[in-house]
Amino acid sequence: MTPHPSTTDREALIECCSVWKLYGDRAEALAARYGQNISTEILKETGTISAARDVTFDVRKGEIFVIMGLSGSGKSTILRCMTGLIEPTLGSLKVAGTDLKTASYEEMIEIRRHKMGMVFQDFALLPHLTVLDNIAFPLRVQGISKTLRHSKAREMMDLVGLSGRGNHWPHELSGGQQQRVGIARSLMTEPEIWFLDEPFSALDPIIRTEMQNEFLRLQNLLQKSIVFVTHDFDEAVRLADRIAIMEGGCVVQIGTPEELITRPATPYVTEFTKNIPRSKVVRVRTVMGPANKGLLIEPVSADALVGDIAQRVLSYRDPVPVTDEDGQIIGTIDAPKVAAVLMNKEAET
Amino acid sequence: MTDVAAQNRLRQSSQSTNALILSMSILFAALVWLLTDHGNWLRYYPENWEWNIASKITQAIKYLVNDAAINGITLSEVTRSFADVLEIPMLALQGILSEGFTFYHANGEITFIPSMPWPAVVFGLTVFAWWAGGRRVAAVSFITLTYFLIFDLWEPAMLTLSSVVIAVLVSFVLGLLLGVWGYRSARANAVLVPVYDVMQTIPTFSYLVPVLLLFGFNPVAAMIATVIYAMPPMARVTTLALQRVPTNISDFGTMGGCNRRQKMWLVMVPAARQNLLIGLNQVIMLTFAMVIIASVIGAGGLGGKVYQGLKSLKIGDAVEAGIAITLLAIALDQISRAIAVRRPNHVHGNAKSFWERHVLVAATLVFTLAACFLTWVFPALQTYPDRLTISTGSFWNDGILWISDTFYPQIKAVRETLIGYVMRPVKTFLLSVPWTGFVAVVSAVSFIIGGTRLALMSLGLLCFIAITGYWEGAMVSLYLVGLSVIVTLILALPIGVWAGLNDTADRIVTPVIDTLQTMPSFVYLIPVVMLVGVGEFAGLIAIVAYSLPPGIRYAKQGIRNIAASSVEVADMSGCTARQKLWHVQLPLALPDFMLGINQTIMFAFSMLVITALVGTRGLEHDTLVAISKVQPGEGIIAGLGIAFLSIITDRLIGQAGRNMQHRVKRNIR
Numbered sequence A: 001m002t003p004h005p006s007t008t009d010r011e012a013l014i015e016c017c018s019v020w021k022l023y024g025d026r027a028e029a030l031a032a033r034y035g036q037n038i039s040t041e042i043l044k045e046t047g048t049i050s051a052a053r054d055v056t057f058d059v060r061k062g063e064i065f066v067i068m069g070l071s072g073s074g075k076s077t078i079l080r081c082m083t084g085l086i087e088p089t090l091g092s093l094k095v096a097g098t099d100l101k102t103a104s105y106e107e108m109i110e111i112r113r114h115k116m117g118m119v120f121q122d123f124a125l126l127p128h129l130t131v132l133d134n135i136a137f138p139l140r141v142q143g144i145s146k147t148l149r150h151s152k153a154r155e156m157m158d159l160v161g162l163s164g165r166g167n168h169w170p171h172e173l174s175g176g177q178q179q180r181v182g183i184a185r186s187l188m189t190e191p192e193i194w195f196l197d198e199p200f201s202a203l204d205p206i207i208r209t210e211m212q213n214e215f216l217r218l219q220n221l222l223q224k225s226i227v228f229v230t231h232d233f234d235e236a237v238r239l240a241d242r243i244a245i246m247e248g249g250c251v252v253q254i255g256t257p258e259e260l261i262t263r264p265a266t267p268y269v270t271e272f273t274k275n276i277p278r279s280k281v282v283r284v285r286t287v288m289g290p291a292n293k294g295l296l297i298e299p300v301s302a303d304a305l306v307g308d309i310a311q312r313v314l315s316y317r318d319p320v321p322v323t324d325e326d327g328q329i330i331g332t333i334d335a336p337k338v339a340a341v342l343m344n345k346e347a348e349t
Numbered sequence B: 001m002t003d004v005a006a007q008n009r010l011r012q013s014s015q016s017t018n019a020l021i022l023s024m025s026i027l028f029a030a031l032v033w034l035l036t037d038h039g040n041w042l043r044y045y046p047e048n049w050e051w052n053i054a055s056k057i058t059q060a061i062k063y064l065v066n067d068a069a070i071n072g073i074t075l076s077e078v079t080r081s082f083a084d085v086l087e088i089p090m091l092a093l094q095g096i097l098s099e100g101f102t103f104y105h106a107n108g109e110i111t112f113i114p115s116m117p118w119p120a121v122v123f124g125l126t127v128f129a130w131w132a133g134g135r136r137v138a139a140v141s142f143i144t145l146t147y148f149l150i151f152d153l154w155e156p157a158m159l160t161l162s163s164v165v166i167a168v169l170v171s172f173v174l175g176l177l178l179g180v181w182g183y184r185s186a187r188a189n190a191v192l193v194p195v196y197d198v199m200q201t202i203p204t205f206s207y208l209v210p211v212l213l214l215f216g217f218n219p220v221a222a223m224i225a226t227v228i229y230a231m232p233p234m235a236r237v238t239t240l241a242l243q244r245v246p247t248n249i250s251d252f253g254t255m256g257g258c259n260r261r262q263k264m265w266l267v268m269v270p271a272a273r274q275n276l277l278i279g280l281n282q283v284i285m286l287t288f289a290m291v292i293i294a295s296v297i298g299a300g301g302l303g304g305k306v307y308q309g310l311k312s313l314k315i316g317d318a319v320e321a322g323i324a325i326t327l328l329a330i331a332l333d334q335i336s337r338a339i340a341v342r343r344p345n346h347v348h349g350n351a352k353s354f355w356e357r358h359v360l361v362a363a364t365l366v367f368t369l370a371a372c373f374l375t376w377v378f379p380a381l382q383t384y385p386d387r388l389t390i391s392t393g394s395f396w397n398d399g400i401l402w403i404s405d406t407f408y409p410q411i412k413a414v415r416e417t418l419i420g421y422v423m424r425p426v427k428t429f430l431l432s433v434p435w436t437g438f439v440a441v442v443s444a445v446s447f448i449i450g451g452t453r454l455a456l457m458s459l460g461l462l463c464f465i466a467i468t469g470y471w472e473g474a475m476v477s478l479y480l481v482g483l484s485v486i487v488t489l490i491l492a493l494p495i496g497v498w499a500g501l502n503d504t505a506d507r508i509v510t511p512v513i514d515t516l517q518t519m520p521s522f523v524y525l526i527p528v529v530m531l532v533g534v535g536e537f538a539g540l541i542a543i544v545a546y547s548l549p550p551g552i553r554y555a556k557q558g559i560r561n562i563a564a565s566s567v568e569v570a571d572m573s574g575c576t577a578r579q580k581l582w583h584v585q586l587p588l589a590l591p592d593f594m595l596g597i598n599q600t601i602m603f604a605f606s607m608l609v610i611t612a613l614v615g616t617r618g619l620e621h622d623t624l625v626a627i628s629k630v631q632p633g634e635g636i637i638a639g640l641g642i643a644f645l646s647i648i649t650d651r652l653i654g655q656a657g658r659n660m661q662h663r664v665k666r667n668i669r
C-alpha cells in the first residue's frame, strides 16, 4: 500500500465509527437486542432495510473524500448521518470535534451555521427568492444585516461566475447556473467541511465536466475538507484524494484512485475500474523499477501520473530515473512499463 | 407456486364466507319484513326507546350561552363582543368600497366621510386583476363590476365582497396555522383529521344555529359560519403541501442553520406556496358556496337578495343577484388562480425605485384622487345614478311564465311519471324496510368490503341515527340522494367517456363543466324552482345538476389516464373500437370511475342539504327547521345523521375502489 502523499498525516475532521442505519418497524428493537452483531439473516427475516452497515472511515483535513457506489448503495444515507440530518441507528460520529449523538439542538444549529456547507443534487434552491437572496439565505437566518449579506453574496457570485445575475429567479437559470448558485450558497458561511451529494449528476456531460473543473478551481483556492458523493467512477477518479466504494450499505474498499485501480479488493470494485484509463490514475511510483545510478537523462517525479510523462519516457531507449520530493533518485521507469500502463494492462512488478 | 395456490384457496374460502354473510343478512331482513307487524321493535324503532339527546343538547347550549355566567358575564356577551371586534375590518372595507364612514360626535354633530367613488373602485379592482392575470382576467372583473352597477346591485355586492374577503383571509390564516400544527405533530394531526371530516360532512345548517345563538343574526355571524365551513380544506391542503415539499429543500433548511421557526416560515411555507395558493382558491370557492346559505342568518348582500327573491318567489330578483354572485365568484376564482401560477421574472428587478415598481398602485391612487375631486362637480361619480340602472326582473318573470305555460304539459308529464313510477315507490320501499334488516345488510356489505372495522363503523353510526329518532328522515334523505346519484351517473358516465375518447367533445364539455363548477351550489336552485316549482322533484333535479360536473370530470379523467401503451396493445392485437372500449379502456378506468362515483355522492350530499330550501323532507329539512325554531341540538343531531350517511357511503365506496385497484394491478401483473 502506498498511502497518498498529501493527506496521510493530517488530523481527522470526521470520524465515522461502525455506523449502521436501519429502516423498518423493528429497527430500534433489533439494534438494542443485537448491537453490532446483527446478521443479514435477521435483517431479512424481519424485513429491515440496512441503508448503512458498519461503516467506518475518517475524513481528513483538506482532502477530497469521495463516496462512490451505485444507486441505493447507501451513499446519501451515510452523508446525511454525517450532517446530522438523520440519526444513525448504531455507531458513533464525530464531526469537527463534536459527537453528533450528544450534541444539543442549539449546538447542531451552531455547527451547521459555521462549520458545514452542503450542495444538493437537485440544487434545492428556494423558488421564492432571487439568486442573490438565495445565496445570502444562510446569513439571513443568522440575523446578519441585509447590506452586509448582500455584499458578501455578490462577492460569492463573482467567485462562482454568476456576476450580474443577482436579480434573476432560480427558474430563469440553466441547470449548471442553478448549481453554481447552490455552490455559492453553501460557501457563504465559510464552512470547514463541505458536503456535496451528487452535485453534478443532474447536469449533462459537457456542463458536468465544466462544473468539475470549476469545483477543482474553487478547492485550489479555498482548501476545504470535502465529502463528495457520486455514482460516477470517472468523476470520483478525477476529483478524489481518496474514494470509499459502497455496495449494499457496506464500504467495500477505501483508497486512492490508484490503489483502487491497481489493487481492487473485490470483483465489484474491478467492475468499476475496468474502463478507467490507467495512465490517468497510476503514478510513476507504483510501476517504477529499482534505482539505477548513472543515468544522465533528466528525471521524472515519482508522484507524476504515468500518462503525463509517457511521451518523454517513450522517446528514450534507456530507463528514465525517478526522484521523490527531495530530489533523491528512488527508481527508474522504462518504455515497456509505460506502454503496459497505456494499454491498460496490469503492470508487471 | 404453492404460495399462489394457498392464496387462491384462501380467497375462495373468504369469498364463500362473504356470500354466506350477505345472504344471511338479506334473509334476516326479508324475514323481519314478512313476519313482523308494525308494533314490533325489529321493524320500527320504538318511540319510547328513543334517546332524546337533541333536546338535551339544545337546553345545554341555551343554558351555556344565556344563563351560565362567570362574574356576571355570560358566554353570549363574550362571543358578541368578539363579533364586534371581527366586524371592524369588515365595516372598514365596506366603508371604503361603498358605504362611507359616519361618525357621531358627543355634541350631536355627525361627520360623514364618503367612500371611494365607484369609478375609482372599478378602476382599482380592474387594474389589480390585470396585474394578477393579464387582459382576460381584467376583462372579467370589469364586466362583473359593471354588471353590479347596471343592475343596481352595487351596495349589496360590495357588502358581499367585503365579507368574502375578510372570511377568506381569516380562513386562510387559521387554516394555515392549523395545517402547520398538523404537519409538526403527528398526534395533533390524528385528532384534527377526523374533526375536519365531520366539519366538512355535517350540513352547514347544523352549525348555523349555535353560531346564531353565540353571535347573533348579522353579517359577522354569517362570516364566522363561513369560516367554519371553508377553513378545514385549507388546513388539510397546508399539511399535505408541507409534506410534499421536496426532502432536499427541507434538508437545506436544516443545513442552512435555521431554527425550527425559521425553517417553517422562511423555507417550508414559501416552498409550498404554489399548493397553498391552490388551497386559497378552494377557500374562495367554498366561501362563495356559503354566501347564500349564510344569508339565512343575516349575511345580507347579494346572498340575501337571492334568498329573499326565492322566498317571495320574485324569481327575477333572484336570477339577477344569482348571476352577480356567479360573476363575482368567477372573477375571484380567476384572479386567485392567476396569482397561484404567477412566476416572477427578473425584469421587475429590485434595482428600480418604489414608484417604478409600483406603477399600478400609483396610477390607482392618482385616479382615485382625481375622481374624488371630480365628485364635487359631478355627484354622479359618487353614487351611480339610478336612472342608468336597469332591471330584468319582469323579463325573467315573464319568461318563466311563458316557459311554464308553453311547456306545461311536457314538464308535467315528465314530473308525474318520475314521481309516480320511480320516486314514490322507492321512497315507500325504503321507508318500509325494517330498520334492523337495513342495518344488518349494510353492515354485512361493509364487512365484505372493508372487514370488521368498517362493519362496526357502519353498525355504530346507523344505530346512532335510529336511537336518536331520526331513522325516517334518514331514509327520506337517502332515497333522494340515492336516486339523484343514479340519474347523475346515467348522464355523467357516457358524457365523460365520450369527452375522454373524443377531443372535439372534450373541447365542448370541459369549459361547460368548468363554468358550472364555479357556480355556488345555491344558484342551481333558481332555474329549477323557476321551471318545476318546489318539492322533491325540484330537489332531485338540483342535486343532479350540481353533481353532474364532477361525475363527468372523473369519468373523462379515467379514460384519459389510461397508459398509451395499454391502448396500443389493444390496437395492435386488432381490437375494434368497440372491443377496445369494453375490454380495455372501461375496465382500466374503473378505479377512476369509482373515485368519480364517490365524488358525485359527496356533491349530492352537500346539495341535498340546500334542497331543504325548496321543500324536501329528509334530515336536511330537520336541520333547516332547527334554525327557525332556534334548536341547536336538533340541528346538530339531524346534521350528524346526514354526515354519518355520507361518511358511510364515502368509506364503503372508497374502500371498494381501492380493492378494485388492487385487482386491476394484480391482473396486469
Ligand SMILES: Nc1ncnc2c1ncn2[C@@H]1O[C@H](COP(=O)(O)OP(=O)(O)OP(=O)(O)O)[C@@H](O)[C@H]1O
Binding pocket: A023, A024, A049, A050, A051, A069, A070, A071, A072, A073, A074, A075, A076, A077, A078, A231
Ligand atoms: N426513509 C427511508 N425509509 C426506508 N428506506 C430508506 C429510507 N431512506 C433510504 N432508504 C433505503 O436505503 C437504501 C440506501 O438509500 P440511499 O438514499 O442512501 O442511496 P444512495 O446511494 O444515495 O442512492 P442514489 O444514488 O439513488 O441517491 C435504499 O435501498 C433506500 O431504499
Ligand SMILES: [Mg+2]
Binding pocket: A075, A076, A077, A197, A198
Ligand atoms: Mg442519494
